[in-house]
Amino acid sequence: MLNRLTSRGARRRLLMVVAAAAVLIIFAYGWSVTDINLNRPQEPLRQQNVGNALRELLSPNIFQQDYTIINATTPILMDCPADGSAPAPAEPTGGDEPHIVVIPACAHSGEIVTVQGYNFYPDSLARINWIATDGERRIRQVVGTSNDNFVTNTDGTFTVEIEVPRIRGTSGQTHTVEAQGRFPAGLPRFSDTTGLVLEKMIETIFLALIATSLSILPSAILSFFAAHNLMRPVRMSLGSLLVGFALLPVGWLLGTEVLGRIGTLAVNLGKGAGFNLGAVGALSSLFLFAAVTSSRAQASNISLNSDHLREIASKLLLAVVVVATIGLLGGLGILFGGLFTEGLLRYLSNFIGSLGQLVELAILPIAGITGAFAVSSAGMSLALNGLKKLHGAPAHLLGGVLGAICGAILMGMVASIGMQAAWLGLLPPVAAASLASGILPALYRRFVPQPARPTAAGRSIQTALSWVGIIAALVGTAAVLNVDRAVIAGTLPSTRSSVSLPGLTLYPYITQAMLIGAVLGGLSAALAGTKATFPLGEILYNTTRTILNALRSIEPLIMGLVFVIWVGIGPFAGVLALTLHSIASLGKLYSEQIENIDSGPIEALQSTGANRLQTIMYAVVPQIIPPYIAFTMYRWDINVRMSTIIGFVGGGGVGFLLQQQINLLRYRDAGVAVLAIAIVVSVLDYASASIRERVM
Amino acid sequence: MLIIENLTKIYENGFKALSNINLEIPEGQFVAIIGLSGSGKSTLLRCINRLIDPTEGRIIWRGLDITSATDDELRQIRRRIGMIFQQFNLVKRSSVITNVMSGRLGYINPLFSLVNYVPRVEHERALAALERVGIAEKAYQRASSLSGGQQQRVGIARALMQNPELMLADEPVASLDPATSHSVMKYLELLNKEDGITILCSLHFLSLARAYADRVIALKDGRLEFDGPPEQIDNERFRQIYGEDAVEVEIH
Numbered sequence: 001m002l003n004r005l006t007s008r009g010a011r012r013r014l015l016m017v018v019a020a021a022a023v024l025i026i027f028a029y030g031w032s033v034t035d036i037n038l039n040r041p042q043e044p045l046r047q048q049n050v051g052n053a054l055r056e057l058l059s060p061n062i063f064q065q066d067y068t069i070i071n072a073t074t075p076i077l078m079d080c081p082a083d084g085s086a087p088a089p090a091e092p093t094g095g096d097e098p099h100i101v102v103i104p105a106c107a108h109s110g111e112i113v114t115v116q117g118y119n120f121y122p123d124s125l126a127r128i129n130w131i132a133t134d135g136e137r138r139i140r141q142v143v144g145t146s147n148d149n150f151v152t153n154t155d156g157t158f159t160v161e162i163e164v165p166r167i168r169g170t171s172g173q174t175h176t177v178e179a180q181g182r183f184p185a186g187l188p189r190f191s192d193t194t195g196l197v198l199e200k201m202i203e204t205i206f207l208a209l210i211a212t213s214l215s216i217l218p219s220a221i222l223s224f225f226a227a228h229n230l231m232r233p234v235r236m237s238l239g240s241l242l243v244g245f246a247l248l249p250v251g252w253l254l255g256t257e258v259l260g261r262i263g264t265l266a267v268n269l270g271k272g273a274g275f276n277l278g279a280v281g282a283l284s285s286l287f288l289f290a291a292v293t294s295s296r297a298q299a300s301n302i303s304l305n306s307d308h309l310r311e312i313a314s315k316l317l318l319a320v321v322v323v324a325t326i327g328l329l330g331g332l333g334i335l336f337g338g339l340f341t342e343g344l345l346r347y348l349s350n351f352i353g354s355l356g357q358l359v360e361l362a363i364l365p366i367a368g369i370t371g372a373f374a375v376s377s378a379g380m381s382l383a384l385n386g387l388k389k390l391h392g393a394p395a396h397l398l399g400g401v402l403g404a405i406c407g408a409i410l411m412g413m414v415a416s417i418g419m420q421a422a423w424l425g426l427l428p429p430v431a432a433a434s435l436a437s438g439i440l441p442a443l444y445r446r447f448v449p450q451p452a453r454p455t456a457a458g459r460s461i462q463t464a465l466s467w468v469g470i471i472a473a474l475v476g477t478a479a480v481l482n483v484d485r486a487v488i489a490g491t492l493p494s495t496r497s498s499v500s501l502p503g504l505t506l507y508p509y510i511t512q513a514m515l516i517g518a519v520l521g522g523l524s525a526a527l528a529g530t531k532a533t534f535p536l537g538e539i540l541y542n543t544t545r546t547i548l549n550a551l552r553s554i555e556p557l558i559m560g561l562v563f564v565i566w567v568g569i570g571p572f573a574g575v576l577a578l579t580l581h582s583i584a585s586l587g588k589l590y591s592e593q594i595e596n597i598d599s600g601p602i603e604a605l606q607s608t609g610a611n612r613l614q615t616i617m618y619a620v621v622p623q624i625i626p627p628y629i630a631f632t633m634y635r636w637d638i639n640v641r642m643s644t645i646i647g648f649v650g651g652g653g654v655g656f657l658l659q660q661q662i663n664l665l666r667y668r669d670a671g672v673a674v675l676a677i678a679i680v681v682s683v684l685d686y687a688s689a690s691i692r693e694r695v696m
Numbered sequence: 697m698l699i700i701e702n703l704t705k706i707y708e709n710g711f712k713a714l715s716n717i718n719l720e721i722p723e724g725q726f727v728a729i730i731g732l733s734g735s736g737k738s739t740l741l742r743c744i745n746r747l748i749d750p751t752e753g754r755i756i757w758r759g760l761d762i763t764s765a766t767d768d769e770l771r772q773i774r775r776r777i778g779m780i781f782q783q784f785n786l787v788k789r790s791s792v793i794t795n796v797m798s799g800r801l802g803y804i805n806p807l808f809s810l811v812n813y814v815p816r817v818e819h820e821r822a823l824a825a826l827e828r829v830g831i832a833e834k835a836y837q838r839a840s841s842l843s844g845g846q847q848q849r850v851g852i853a854r855a856l857m858q859n860p861e862l863m864l865a866d867e868p869v870a871s872l873d874p875a876t877s878h879s880v881m882k883y884l885e886l887l888n889k890e891d892g893i894t895i896l897c898s899l900h901f902l903s904l905a906r907a908y909a910d911r912v913i914a915l916k917d918g919r920l921e922f923d924g925p926p927e928q929i930d931n932e933r934f935r936q937i938y939g940e941d942a943v944e945v946e947i948h
Binding site: 331381384388598600601603604605606607608609610611613614615617618622623625626 | 734745747755766768771772773774775776777778779781783784785786787788789790794799800801802803804806810812851854855858864896
């Protein structure tokens with residue numbers, strides 16, 4: 001026993017030593033890969049350079065002082081007379097004007113004379129000029145230095161030696177020695193750099209603010225789909241789901257055609273001067289009607305045969321009203337956008353006008369989506385009773401037909417995405433694999449007699465079969481669609497031969513994918529039958545999470561590069577990049593908050609007969625508001641940091657300026673930008689921390 | 697009449713929480729469900745309003761098959777079945793009145809909920825419900841500021857908003873002290889006697905069951921162990937239900 005214990009201890013120690021050695025080697029490799037070199041920092045030139053750069057960075061060019069130059073002159077006789085009647089050197093006048101004295105008062109070319117100055121500005125720059133009879137100023141450097149300028153003493157005096165310039169034929173002339181001193185003019189003020197940095201800093205803060213606020217709504221909506229506790233219980237009968245899914249394209253077509261027209265009409269109505277209050281009245285009464293018809297009767301007895309036709313009519317009506325309202329508001333926005341061109345209202349007018357334009361641009365997609373959802377939900381409630389009565393073989397047959405249609409639609413959509421870029425071509429095989437994953441296990445369950453309670457062996461056989469199906473579908477689809485060629489050579493599928501339908505072009509690539517989808521989807525759904533439950537929530541959850549994670553892994557700087565190509569250099573590109581990244585990041589953070597909430601109220605509200613939307617509004621939303629506020633503040637804080645550097649790729653803000661200053665080696669100006677960033681970031685850091693503390 | 701036929705629930709991990717339960721509960725009864733922790737009391741209650749989907753069997757209430765109801769039908773059934781919980785399940789950050797009004801959501805147009813609009817009459821109804829459980833003065837306080845007993849009364853008021861004909865109570869007093877327990881049980885008794893609401897209440901303490909219930913159902917390992925009036929539970933029955941080592945504790 002003891003022996004075994006010690007041997008185990010020894011093994012453990014040996015393992016620890018080996019592990020430590022491995023870690024050391026890995027670390028050493030990293031040391032050399034990152035090119036760590038201890039000699040370079042010691043080179044004197046480099047040390048001097050970094051010293052200068054740091055010195056300038058730490059002397060930010062925040063303030064600026066304007067100067068005037070004041071001249072003081074004194075005459076000097078060239079070549080002292082031979083009779084020795086050299087003029088006596090002038091005495092300091094003793095007044096408070098700046099003046100100079102040259103000693104001696106006469107000198108030969110090339111001689112050294114002393115210049116004394118009085119009443120100059122203390123500790124500031126001055127220089128000595130020699131003015132000969134030709135009137136030209138010759139800068140005389142102080143003997144022993146190579147600077148044109150020197151610095152005056154603290155009491156405003158100076159004593160410097162200069163060399164008399166060697167000019168021919170000047171003997172007997174009287175030249176002038178001039179001292180130019182710098183005197184401050186006016187009070188110190190903020191430098192132009194400071195002004196520029198401030199302007200860019202405001203741009204930066206607003207860039208972060210706009211990006212954060214734009215991301216709140218999309219990420220809040222996405223967060224519900226990315227919360228496992230909310231999505232796991234969402235299940236649907238396969239039959240309903242297939243009916244709904246098959247109707248989506250029909251609804252989209254109807255939506256863009258019919259609702260789109262209504263929406264465009266509403267936009268024009270809103271834009272047009274002929275707009276009157278009657279339209280608002282008509283729409284609001286329509287809205288009321290839809291609301292009333294869709295409300296459930298407050299009858300005391302439970303009616304299980306609810307009036308489907310009325311329900312469907314109210315759903316379609318609601319879709320019309322929604323699109324018309326959005327369109328009308330958009331049109332009104334455009335109308336308002338043209339109203340003010342001056343004053344503060346100009347900003348508001350411009351903003352609302354942009355929103356209106358956005359609606360005008362997006363009215364067809366909005367109509368399409370609304371139509372798709374309305375038609376599919378109407379179809380689902382219409383099919384509900386029929387599907388409920390369906391049992392046995394017909395259920396499987398119908399499942400097969402619907403599954404084939406839905407599989408074809410799904411693969412068609414995925415394939416049209418897959419056509420856009422070579423590596424997106426990997427998506428159709430993945431989609432086909434997920435369609436196929438259930439086929440073999442379902443066949444196994446159907447044709448091999450099953451024990452009453454599932455056994456572990458049965459389960460692992462089904463898992464293995466599922467993987468066989470997945471791999472077969474993956475490889476098969478990849479082979480049919482030539483994915484290998486796309487991935488290796490980067491070539492896109494051929495678009496040469498195509499069949500054109502109204503509003504839809506079918507390339508062979510897409511039709512092949514649709515065929516595969518029809519076969520796999522048909523088989524899966526036929527085996528499962530319309531009665532099977534489909535874990536819709538689980539699928540939505542996984543899809544949302546995957547997309548969010550993929551988006552989050554792309555740095556905003558890289559997104560910025562792409563958006564700069566799209567919308568040009570400037571803060572707009574930065575806003576788009578930060579918004580996209582914030583949506584992914586906030587979506588994840590928000591959804592984790594939802595997963596942390598108390599599930600009791602959800603259960604309680606479900607038990608009262610509240611529907612899903614009501615449960616979320618009354619049981620989930622009150623619980624998540626404080627953490628949502630906290631995380632939004634936190635994200636704004638991060639976005640301000642990010643927006644200070646998004647300018648490095650052309651995304652606007654203070655980073656753009658900083659990059660220019662660094663490239664021009666203007667480190668004193670760069671120092672201002674760095675200081676501004678440090679101040680803003682730390683203030684926001686503190687503010688967001690204290691707000692977070694207060695709401696949590 | 698609530699009829700439970702061959703009800704069986706097997707969880708996904710293979711645990712059999714209920715096996716082949718058959719019950720008939722006439723209108724207006726006060727039924728206590730007793731049993732050890734894990735005996736299937738909560739699962740049974742949650743199968744009745746399908747917060748948990750049963751694996752096998754049928755539940756028929758007033759001729760409606762709850763087990764085969766579609767989502768929409770289920771919501772219509774659920775709004776007539778009130779439920780209160782051991783942990784009260786209130787939204788702690790919301791006001792008491794909001795919590796109570798949320799019991800009425802099954803009757804309110806879902807579109808109204810998007811803009812957080814509640815009709816005036818429902819507001820009045822909520823105040824009346826709070827009045828009934830004796831805490832109308834707390835209506836505008838946060839639910840978290842109330843004591844346990846008061847929170848459970850808010851839970852009852854919320855269930856009252858549904859105009860329930862059946863009330864499921866899942867260990868309603870297990871988190872409360874004895875005195876508060878009795879006050880909450882008294883309100884349930886009141887609903888049973890005055891409004892004629894059928895009550896299914898799971899309880900830990902047999903003494904509470906003896907004090908309030910017309911009928912006691914005992915579960916043991918998911919099986920029906922006893923079904924009858926409380927007086928019939930003698931020491932021998934008690935040991936059958938709770939195990940050989942159990943001693944009955946009185947709660948006053």
